[in-house]
Amino acid sequence: MNLAAKSEAKAPQRSHEAIRVEGLHKSFGAHEVLKGVSLSAREGDVVTLIGGSGSGKSTLLRCVNFLETPSSGRIVIGGEEVRCRPDGTPADRRQIERIRQSLGMVFQSFNLWTHKTVLENLIEVPVHVLGLPKDEAVARARKLLARVGLAEKESAYPAFLSGGQQQRAAIARALCMEPRAMLFDEPTSALDPELVGEVLAVIRSLADEGRTMLLVTHEMKFAREVSDHVVYLYNGLIEEEGPPERLFGDPQSARLKQFLKSVS
Amino acid sequence: MDSTLGLLALSPPGWGGTLLIGLWASIQIAVGAFGLGLLIGLGGAYGKIYGGPVLRDCLGVYTTVVRALPELILILLLYFGLTDMVNKLMLALGYGRIQISGVVAGVLVLGVVQGAYATEILRGAILAVPPGQIEAARAMGMPAGKIARRITIPTMLGLALPGLSNLWLIATKDTALLAIVGFNELTLATRQAAGTTKAFFTFFIAAGVIYLAISLLSTWGFARLEAWARRGDPPRVAGAR
Ligand SMILES: Nc1ncnc2c1ncn2[C@@H]1O[C@H](COP(=O)(O)OP(=O)(O)O)[C@@H](O)[C@H]1O
Numbered sequence: 001m002n003l004a005a006k007s008e009a010k011a012p013q014r015s016h017e018a019i020r021v022e023g024l025h026k027s028f029g030a031h032e033v034l035k036g037v038s039l040s041a042r043e044g045d046v047v048t049l050i051g052g053s054g055s056g057k058s059t060l061l062r063c064v065n066f067l068e069t070p071s072s073g074r075i076v077i078g079g080e081e082v083r084c085r086p087d088g089t090p091a092d093r094r095q096i097e098r099i100r101q102s103l104g105m106v107f108q109s110f111n112l113w114t115h116k117t118v119l120e121n122l123i124e125v126p127v128h129v130l131g132l133p134k135d136e137a138v139a140r141a142r143k144l145l146a147r148v149g150l151a152e153k154e155s156a157y158p159a160f161l162s163g164g165q166q167q168r169a170a171i172a173r174a175l176c177m178e179p180r181a182m183l184f185d186e187p188t189s190a191l192d193p194e195l196v197g198e199v200l201a202v203i204r205s206l207a208d209e210g211r212t213m214l215l216v217t218h219e220m221k222f223a224r225e226v227s228d229h230v231v232y233l234y235n236g237l238i239e240e241e242g243p244p245e246r247l248f249g250d251p252q253s254a255r256l257k258q259f260l261k262s263v264s
Numbered sequence: 265m266d267s268t269l270g271l272l273a274l275s276p277p278g279w280g281g282t283l284l285i286g287l288w289a290s291i292q293i294a295v296g297a298f299g300l301g302l303l304i305g306l307g308g309a310y311g312k313i314y315g316g317p318v319l320r321d322c323l324g325v326y327t328t329v330v331r332a333l334p335e336l337i338l339i340l341l342l343y344f345g346l347t348d349m350v351n352k353l354m355l356a357l358g359y360g361r362i363q364i365s366g367v368v369a370g371v372l373v374l375g376v377v378q379g380a381y382a383t384e385i386l387r388g389a390i391l392a393v394p395p396g397q398i399e400a401a402r403a404m405g406m407p408a409g410k411i412a413r414r415i416t417i418p419t420m421l422g423l424a425l426p427g428l429s430n431l432w433l434i435a436t437k438d439t440a441l442l443a444i445v446g447f448n449e450l451t452l453a454t455r456q457a458a459g460t461t462k463a464f465f466t467f468f469i470a471a472g473v474i475y476l477a478i479s480l481l482s483t484w485g486f487a488r489l490e491a492w493a494r495r496g497d498p499p500r501v502a503g504a505r
């Protein structure tokens with residue numbers, strides 16, 4: 001996945017900025033969900049988005065990899081700006097696909113492919129989209145499964161795994177593309193409380209090895225521990241942001257104080 | 265008893281060979297029409313889901329009309345209509361009339377009928393695929409064609425196969441309707457044998473047994489296929505429903 005070589009003209013900037021969002025607006029019909037949001041994550045940063053339900057966290061994350069088309073604003077991934085037509089839709093389908101391959105997304109509902117075994121889930125995109133030889137992909141996948149503690153489950157179908165196991169497999173599936181950054185959308189919200197810990201442990205280990213990630217979570221204690229930067233979203237705008245110690249330890253805005261009280 | 269076996273013997277004066285030739289023609293047409301129906305159905309289903317308003321309306325007219333009319337009328341209409349149209353076209357282009365082979369005409373006619381039903385079966389199955397399955401593939405940068413082939417279609421197969429199994433059985437039986445346009449499939453061969461020998465009972469029972477055997481065999485085959493397509497389904501909990 002040689003992103004730099006493939007991207008034309010615009011060389012990656014030297015800032016080592018992995019993800020940059022500028023002035024992002026997004027409306028669904030007349031309903032404006034994002035009202036001008038800017039944020040950036042440098043290589044190795046863990047940027048966490050917190051906020052109430054419906055504040056636009058998922059929409060923001062989904063705009064980054066164009067699962068939703070932004071109404072306006074700029075998205076720059078690894079120094080490469082996504083080219084858009086005047087109406088805001090992406091101009092180059094191939095560019096979008098390439099950028100998505102460089103961003104590993106993990107969903108609240110896991111979304112493992114039900115008709116494929118765990119191993120088949122992991123190697124699907126590396127083999128059939130990225131063109132990696134199958135034996136190499138399998139070796140890579142087995143290493144990742146061992147890492148997330150699922151080595152014995154490679155031949156199981158997702159429906160036969162617990163929620164925590166499915167989410168760990170989904171994380172391994174995203175890692176198997178060797179992405180530049182990870183996007184997590186409430187990865188533990190659908191889990192029974194006793195299964196949350198095992199998934200957070202995997203995410204923590206990724207943070208510890210210096211993975212770039214954009215993380216949406218309601219696990220405030222976890223967010224405080226792993227984040228480099230925390231963004232509090234309220235009603236489609238950034239209400240307050242900063243390092244975790246300050247945001248959680250000394251919140252300024254009344255809304256954030258109220259929010260932190262409600263989730264603790 | 266001897267005379268019955270004699271009548272069904274494979275070589276003349278027995279009529280068994282004639283029946284088998286008819287059976288072979290029926291199977292060819294059924295397989296061809298079912299295959300063509302699947303292709304039309306897949307295109308039709310995707311067209312109905314993702315197509316523009318004009319395409320959706322056209323497909324709506326096609327599935328509504330074909331499913332409303334009795335198959336016998338459709339077969340007469342399409343058989344004579346299609347062959348006539350092809351020949352008018354050939355003449356207009358300055359070529360001579362052509363003879364359309366019975367198998368090709370049969371596959372085309374029944375395929376168009378099958379396609380209408382397949383469109384509805386596959387459309388329902390595609391819409392029943394959980395959106396997250398497709399979203400995960402999109403999020404990983406899979407191109408749309410690959411998503412259809414590698415994610416959507418395999419996932420909807422388990423949902424579509426019961427309907428498709430029915431459709432296949434209808435295809436095998438509808439081949440008998442082609443007897444009306446003089447196509448030499450199993451039912452027409454049976455009628456000839458029965459008419460010549462006056463042993464109506466023997467031959468129609470024999471044909472019935474053959475149709476039953478086809479049905480049993482394919483039901484078994486489709487059940488195996490469905491079990492395979494549903495290999496990833498959650499385990500059935502005892503007592504649940
Ligand atoms: N596809 C969509 N169509 C219409 N409205 C949507 C869509 N997706 C999200 N929304 C609306 O956008 C708002 C923000 O949603 P979301 O980004 O999911 O919030 P969060 O993830 O912070 O809970 C909600 O009011 C939601 O109803």
Ligand SMILES: [Mg+2]
Pocket residue numbers: 057058059186
């Ligand atoms: Mg959300």
